[in-house]
Amino acid sequence: MLQARVKVAGICCSDLVSLNRPWHAKFQQVTFRHFVSQRFHQRFTIAGFPRARTARQRVSILKEHIEELLVQSLLHLKRDKLLSTEIELSPQLERTRSPEHGEFASNLALVLAKQANKPPRELAQAIIDRLPRSRQLKRTEIAGPGFINFFMNQLALASTVKEILRKDQLFGHVTQDPDHRVTLEFVSANPTGPLHVGHGRGAAYGASLANILQAAGHMVQREYYVNDNGRQMDILALSVWLRYLELCGEKVSFPINGYRGEYIYDIARTVRSEHGDKWRYNELEMYEGISADSEKGNDAQIHVDELIDRASELLGHSGYLAYLNAALDHILTDIREDLEEFGVEFDHWFSEIELEDSGAIQHAIDCLEEHGHLYIKDGATWLRASELGDEKDRVIVRENGKATYFASDIAYLLNKLERGFDHAIYVFGADHHGYIARLKAAAQALGKDPECIEILLVQFVALFRDGEKVAMSTRSGKFIPLRRLREEVSSDAARYFFVMRSHDQHLDFNLDLAKSKTNENPVYYIQYAHARIRSVFRNLDQLDLTHNSAIGEAALELLTEEHELSLMRALSRYPEVIEISARQRAPHTIAHYLHSLATEFHAYYSAHQFLVDGENLRNARLNLILATQNILSDGLAMLGISSPEEM
RNA sequence: GCGCCCGUAGCUCAGUCGGAUAGAGCACUAGAUUCCUAAUCUAGGGGUCAGAGGUUCGAAUCCUCUCGGGCGCGCCA
Numbered sequence: 001m002l003q004a005r006v007k008v009a010g011i012c013c014s015d016l017v018s019l020n021r022p023w024h025a026k027f028q029q030v031t032f033r034h035f036v037s038q039r040f041h042q043r044f045t046i047a048g049f050p051r052a053r054t055a056r057q058r059v060s061i062l063k064e065h066i067e068e069l070l071v072q073s074l075l076h077l078k079r080d081k082l083l084s085t086e087i088e089l090s091p092q093l094e095r096t097r098s099p100e101h102g103e104f105a106s107n108l109a110l111v112l113a114k115q116a117n118k119p120p121r122e123l124a125q126a127i128i129d130r131l132p133r134s135r136q137l138k139r140t141e142i143a144g145p146g147f148i149n150f151f152m153n154q155l156a157l158a159s160t161v162k163e164i165l166r167k168d169q170l171f172g173h174v175t176q177d178p179d180h181r182v183t184l185e186f187v188s189a190n191p192t193g194p195l196h197v198g199h200g201r202g203a204a205y206g207a208s209l210a211n212i213l214q215a216a217g218h219m220v221q222r223e224y225y226v227n228d229n230g231r232q233m234d235i236l237a238l239s240v241w242l243r244y245l246e247l248c249g250e251k252v253s254f255p256i257n258g259y260r261g262e263y264i265y266d267i268a269r270t271v272r273s274e275h276g277d278k279w280r281y282n283e284l285e286m287y288e289g290i291s292a293d294s295e296k297g298n299d300a301q302i303h304v305d306e307l308i309d310r311a312s313e314l315l316g317h318s319g320y321l322a323y324l325n326a327a328l329d330h331i332l333t334d335i336r337e338d339l340e341e342f343g344v345e346f347d348h349w350f351s352e353i354e355l356e357d358s359g360a361i362q363h364a365i366d367c368l369e370e371h372g373h374l375y376i377k378d379g380a381t382w383l384r385a386s387e388l389g390d391e392k393d394r395v396i397v398r399e400n401g402k403a404t405y406f407a408s409d410i411a412y413l414l415n416k417l418e419r420g421f422d423h424a425i426y427v428f429g430a431d432h433h434g435y436i437a438r439l440k441a442a443a444q445a446l447g448k449d450p451e452c453i454e455i456l457l458v459q460f461v462a463l464f465r466d467g468e469k470v471a472m473s474t475r476s477g478k479f480i481p482l483r484r485l486r487e488e489v490s491s492d493a494a495r496y497f498f499v500m501r502s503h504d505q506h507l508d509f510n511l512d513l514a515k516s517k518t519n520e521n522p523v524y525y526i527q528y529a530h531a532r533i534r535s536v537f538r539n540l541d542q543l544d545l546t547h548n549s550a551i552g553e554a555a556l557e558l559l560t561e562e563h564e565l566s567l568m569r570a571l572s573r574y575p576e577v578i579e580i581s582a583r584q585r586a587p588h589t590i591a592h593y594l595h596s597l598a599t600e601f602h603a604y605y606s607a608h609q610f611l612v613d614g615e616n617l618r619n620a621r622l623n624l625i626l627a628t629q630n631i632l633s634d635g636l637a638m639l640g641i642s643s644p645e646e647m
Numbered sequence: 648g649c650g651c652c653c654g655u656a657g658c659u660c661a662g663u664c665g666g667a668u669a670g671a672g673c674a675c676u677a678g679a680u681u682c683c684u685a686a687u688c689u690a691g692g693g694g695u696c697a698g699a700g701g702u703u704c705g706a707a708u709c710c711u712c713u714c715g716g717g718c719g720c721g722c723c724a
Contacts, residue, residue, distance in 0.1 A: 107666060144667045232724050378720055398722040405724055433651045434719050504652060517686065520673060528686050534684060536683050592661065606688040
């Protein structure tokens, strides 16, 4: 039955194209039989990869500069025979925790002390003595057990402002490197119902991570794997049909394992309005000979399977497909819109049916066979996964000849790698952690390096209202839809709250806090900083003054207040933050950074007037806050959050 | 039973390729508005980094064990 349906489903998709349904229409636009959004065509070349930006590459001006000085010093040390020439060490440089230790600190002397056979502090002095002169560097000092602290000149900090206001590049962003092609799969929720808050976290995390990786120089393709195949689709079609019968006035006992959401009625209503009562059958025709539904053992599953067979008998293929496609169309359209309103877009919607139809699954099985990782037992085809780090062997093709879900996963993985991606990232819910070993084993069995796939687990979300945990259960259909959360707390707040914690931490989502438009809500705190800056420029207009950026740039040396130095210090960190955030797959780093940047700004705002009489100082300060505005808005955009003009 | 994630201030969490005196928000206390938005700012108290051992110049961070919490272990999808 399944086999037959899949075949017809393939045809049906083309049928739908002629009906001009937006989601299915995407089918025909592309080769490889993939779903691809419009955006894909705008941003990607034929080979399927984004075009590299032309901006020149630059990581962090200040940090790189000091690192370069250290490298020079090390070379001198080697020349002076104080260090073995065999030592290859990239300088260890990190931000200090407080300005009293300068901007940067290096533990190089501590690390090298043993090899140089010198006390750390003495070695530190030797390193300092050999540092090339630099206008950016005010002074150095040896601290504690042998740290070298670097104090930057005001000029060096001010140059950050200059860099940010340059028009030819995005400060802190790195040119995309064609050698780092990444496919990032996230959400991939089964099309059996609307997205819920758990999916929302995966969506917010994945979308932010994609932006961050891109900013850090990776070519990223965002993919959504549409699991539109298999038994769950049968159950979905069945659920719609049963609701349809109810609407026709038939008495229906809804199966325990059916999909119970309100949206099933909506779909049934659509079907009925298009096709009338032509698929109406009475209770006897439906349930005669069907075994009882019960929570016990496998009863519920058997009951559903029998009902599915009955449904396809009574409805015939075309009728059955009408239900299935109405459901898929309705639900996927809903998911797409939901995500779009959430600021989450995909380059690639990948259909499992298409995967199967294109022969990719057979291709993958052949590939596994070729590498000698398959064997037959009890009539089924098994992957020798236990030899590749998984806990047990896995069935690939069942005794009944049908490929397992895992087989599709392997085929999809192979497809990704064959499309030229050298790195595949999966964002899964925490309940999928059993997949890590399995997918890595699969990669190895395909003859690939298991390191090329990376699985990131997003932990669960618990909603809290009035200090009480909001009950959620997918089984009973009582989950909280993402859409309702967005309506309640706004997309901006939801996006921020979902990524403000590390993805491997359970998230307690405080609804009252997210909703509150007060000082305690971190989203508005950051957005308010942006709105305040915009407001300053509006006031400038009202005073009939204009911002002269050139004057400001020439006068940056006037920015010597502690608040100004501190703000510039924060701005200069941005490239490092992007880099760390990308490397650690940690969007929350950006969220925390933006909060601290907003703090610096608010403190500055309270302490000093920007619209002062002196033209030079005024324009210099406007340059500084405009730079701050740019970084706030760039960082917020990376997290999918808007930058309001006023609040 | 086996495996994965986690345990840091009253609460929610940063900090984990080892680094200096362990940080932030909320809550609490006391202040700031003739001036660009008070959705703001300033100051303050609050800690056995779950516990024990190990590795070393140095451990919240790495290793081992114990305790506690969450999740997963189908020829389901």
